[in-house]
Amino acid sequence: MYVMIGLSLLMAVGFLIAFVWSIRSGQQDDLITPGMRILLEEKEYKNNK
Amino acid sequence: MVELENPLIDTQTTCFHCGEICQDVVIKYEAKDFCCHGCEQVYQLLSDNSLGDYYTCDINPGKAPSKQNFDFLNHPHFRDQLISFSAKGISKVHFHLPAIHCRSCLYLLENLSRIEPSIVKSNLNFGKKELTLWFTEDKIDLGSIAGLLARLGYEPLIDSREEQGQQKQRISQQNQLFLKLGIAGFCAGNAMLFSFPEYLGIEAGNLKSLFGYINIVLGSIAVFYSGSDYFSNVWSHLKIRKLTIELPILLGILVGYLRSVYEVFSHTGAGYIDSVSGLLFFLLIGKWFQQKSFDFLSFERNYKAYFPLVISKFIQGKEQTCPLEEIEVGDHLIIRNQEIIPADAILCRGTSQMDYSFVTGESEYISLEPGNSMYAGGRHQGELIEIEIKKALNQSHLTQLWEQQAFKDPNHKTENWENFANKVGMYFTIILLNLAAVVGIYWFQHDPSKWQNAVVSVLVIACPCALAISYPFALGHGIRWMAKFNFFVKDIQAFERMSQVDTIVFDKTGTLTLHQDTKPTLQLVRDLSQSELNTIYTMVNQSTHPLSRQFAKYLREDFEVKSVDIESMQEIPGKGIESKSHGKIFQIGHARFTGHALVQQQDFIRSESQMFIRIGEERIGFIEFPWQNRAGVEYMLHALQANYEVYLLSGDKKNHAGTLLDWFPNENHYRFECSPMDKMEFIQNLQKKGKQVAMVGDGLNDAGALKQAQVGIAVSEDHLHFTPSCDAILQGKQLVQLPTFFKFAKFGLRLIKMSFVLSVVYNLFGLSYAIQGNLSPLIAAILMPVNSLSMLLIANVGMNWRGNRLKSYFKQAKGD
Structure with missing residues (x-):
């Protein structure tokens, strides 16, 4: 029982750390561009290479 | 030399690159039409570097290129300012490119390395319109990079050092708030989880006290880290002896928290940690939501x-x-x-x-x-x-x-101004503290075991969280909706001030009147022959002067003209243009240049918007481009007068105003030949009379008035254009919709007042339990989130309903 509680807390803290890290590393700075970037096609460049 | 072949003047051909209507000579390249050589060159450059996909992402994505020289960026002063990082010969630089607008821009700018190999990598932030480049500094300098961007149609806007600093500060503040919000959410969620046994009345034995301690840890993080802004704000307000809405909120949070700590350690109960951290979470969501910033606009320019x-x-x-x-x-x-x-x-x-x-x-x-x-x-x-x-x-x-x-006082508008929340907050705090005292004294005399419990419940349950939540949501939505119609409000405080405005002051030149969009009037002593018209057209078409451009446009639209060969063409800056055709000297320009008698001018004061024409020794006449009222301005002024006092201020002379004056009630309502300082003082005087003033202006001459007024609205033709420091930026075309925007702001505040009444009802319900001293944690845990959530719902639904009405209204206005 206590192990389970400890585990659940550990997981929660893990997510919290992931969240803090994502902000620190600037992942939330730009939420628009990546979505547009993925729609652009790259094929022409590869042919020329 | 002018190209003689000019077959496509009447059929409107659009440029393959920029989508503009090809004005004059259409350039053909690879069976595609271009409006100028610049656009054609960009196309060539792109197709040579196999970036032709640029044109497949969007239709006519380009912007006409600019030839501005950016060599000045090579000066060490700018190098230090722009380059943020440099190592191993690779430097990183940020450029602000206001022209970014579509997916094609993204495609092109992120593939810049194909055009210029010394650019290692480029990364675009679409929302901020900012391009980050990594480049080899030995091979290319900053000036050439900026020049390349300008040639492609993305002219960089170089921000001043102060602006850059402000932006950095704003971003770090945003990130910090986001972090606090996330942590508050984490604490609230987990605290609720650990309070579950308590909600359900399960006997958990030892676990109960363990859960209690875990809750205390979570609650401490939420209150002292996530809620730290409340402590500092309340403290700084108390120092200037001011009661704001934040005080009762902090009181509620703090009392709830301390009570919980006491209960847990004395094993007398489970406390309200879950409600307290949940409330903080909602409050921070509101704060985060109200922080809508328009990264591509600057409200602080000097x-x-x-x-x-x-x-x-x-x-x-x-x-x-x-x-x-x-x-x-x-x-x-x-x-x-x-x-x-x-x-x-x-x-x-x-x-x-x-x-x-x-x-x-x-x-x-x-x-x-x-x-x-x-x-x-x-x-x-x-x-x-x-x-x-x-x-x-x-x-x-x-x-x-x-x-x-x-200008010197950073809190000029915010500190000396009582908003609804703070006014209410003051009375609220006083009533609340009195009520808590009365309840405490009553129970102390009748049943001393209950007095603590009752006081704490009163403070916790009556916390005016509703206002603190409906405020940022309603006003945040307000800002977002207005931005959809090209009216950008700086922050929610400015939005609220808008709702209180009762006096509107307009600037004339550039705000109510415009040079463009007007048909010039031609005043000639005789009709011109076709060949003379053609010569004049060719001359003005080659000149870069704005009036020449308008003249050319006018001739193109109203006459059948075409470019012809002319012998010599000379542009004399500040005077006019001169050329020779059919053995005659043609002169177009200033009256002094063409030698027109000044007598003629007395009736036409606006000499600077006139172009005189002289052919040989004959003075033909002139064309006049009047400053004309912006379309729909008269209607707007009329509509505003029903609810507002309107004033007109102008740096111009009175006789330039024309028919505009008919729309102002009497001569106390307009003033001419104002210096920028006069305008500022005019607003100050109105404010001394207790008026809530909105100033609508455009140029530097209005900067003081915009700053002084409760709401300074800068009118801008496109938002890349320079706008002086202000509270809101309005696109020129939307100026006539000003009454609608003011109405919308008023609605926002009404909605907040309504939801405040509702939350008072909730609070009275909760208080009826609290006063009796038997508010159970369960009721507190249900009542507080329900209260917060219903405030959230009202603000969202209400503002979106009204916003959608606004949208259909604007659609109709466009259709008319």
Whole structure:
């Protein structure tokens, strides 16, 4: 029982750390561009290479 | 030379690159039409580098290229400012590119390395319109990169150092709030989880106290880290003896938290940690939501942003470029056509037509001879001149405005202004504290075991979280909706001030009146022959002067003209254009240039918007481009008068106003020949009479008034254009919708007041339990989130409903 509680807390803290890290590393700075970037096609460049 | 073949004048061909209607000569390349060689070159450049996909992402994605020279960026001053990081020969630089608008831009800019191999990598932030480049500094310099971007149609906007600093500060604040929000959410969620046994009444034995301790840890993080802003804000307000809405909120949170700590450690209960951290979470969501910022706009520009970044200076007889900051008294500067005078100076060489319209609102140009003095901010028209600086940059006539109190005090508008929340907050706090005291004393006398519990419950349950939540959501939505119609409000405080406005002051030149969009009137002594028309058209079409451009456009639209061969063509800056055709000299330009008698001008005061025509010895007449009222302005003024007092301020002379004056009630409501300082004082006087003033203006001459007024609205033709420091930026076309925007702001505040009444009902319900001293944690845990959530719901649904109505209204307005 206590192990389970400890585990659940550990997981929660893990997510919290992931969240803090994502902000620190600037992942939330730009939420628009990546979505547009993925729609652009790259094929022409590869042919020329 | 002008190309003779010109077959496509009437059919409207659009440019393959930029989508503009090809004005004159259509350039054909690879079976595609282009409006100018610039666009064609961009196309060639892109297709040579196999970036042709640029044109497949969007239809006519390009912007006409600019030829601005960016070599000044190579000066060490700018290198330090722009390059953020440099190692192993690779440097990182940020450029702000306002022209970014579609997916094609993204495609092109992120593949810049294919065009210029010395650019290693490029990364675009679409929302901020900011491009980050990594490049090899040995192979290419900053000026060439900026030049390349400008050639592609993305002219970089170089921000001043202060603006960059402000932006950085804002971003770090945003990130910190986000972090606090996330952590509050984490604490609230987990605290609820650990309070579950308590909700359900399960006997958990030892676990109960363990859960209690875990909750205390979570609650401490939420209150002291996530809620830290409340502590500092309340403290700074108390120091100036001010009660704000934040005080009862903090009191509720703190009392709830301390009570919980006491209960857990004394094993008397489970506390309200879950409600407290949940409330904090909701409050922070609201704060985060209200922080809508328009990264691509600047509301804080001062005169420096209007000035050139570099100037040409004479140092020991040689011309050198140097940054603006390095100007000193006694320096000799070179000013070219269309450049701006950076500081008060004396004209040494050459003559000038000085255009002060942006600084003073005066629409007539002023002729200057050597020895005359000139003031900072004027735009020089004419030949190259040399000037000697007489006053330091920050002491000039123009910049004195920025030495006024309104500009120096950063809290000029926010601190001295009582908003609804703070007014309510003050009474709320007083009532709440009294109520808690009465309840405490009552129970202390009748049943001492209950007094603590009752006081705590009162403070926790009556916390005015509803206001704190419905406020940011309702107003945040308000800002977002307005932005959809090109009205950008700086923050929610400005939005709220908008709802209180009862007096609106307009600037004339550039705000209510416009040079563009008007049909000029032609006043001639005789009709012109077709070949004469063609010659005139060819001449004005080659000139870069704005009036020439409009003249050419007018001729194109109203006459059948075409470009012809002309023998010689000469543009004399500040005077006009001259050429020879069919053995006759054609002159178009200023009255003095063509030798028109000045007598003729007395009826036509607006001489600077006239172009005179002379063929041979014959003075034919002139074409006039009147400053005309913006379309729909009369209707708007009429509509506003029902609910507001309207005033007109202008730097111009009275006889320039024309029919506009009919729309103002009497002569106390307009004033002419105002200096920027006069305008500011005019607003101050209105405010002294207790008016809530909104100022609508456009140029630097309105900067003081915009700053002084409760709401300063800057009108801008496109938002890349310079706008002085203000509270809101409005697109010129939407000016006529001003009454609608004000109505919307009023609705927002009404909605908040309504939801406040509802939350008081909730609170009274909760209080009825709390006063009796038997508020169970379960009821507190249900009541508080329900209260917060219903506030959230009302704000969201209400504002979106009204916003959608606004949307259909605007659609209709467009259709008409």
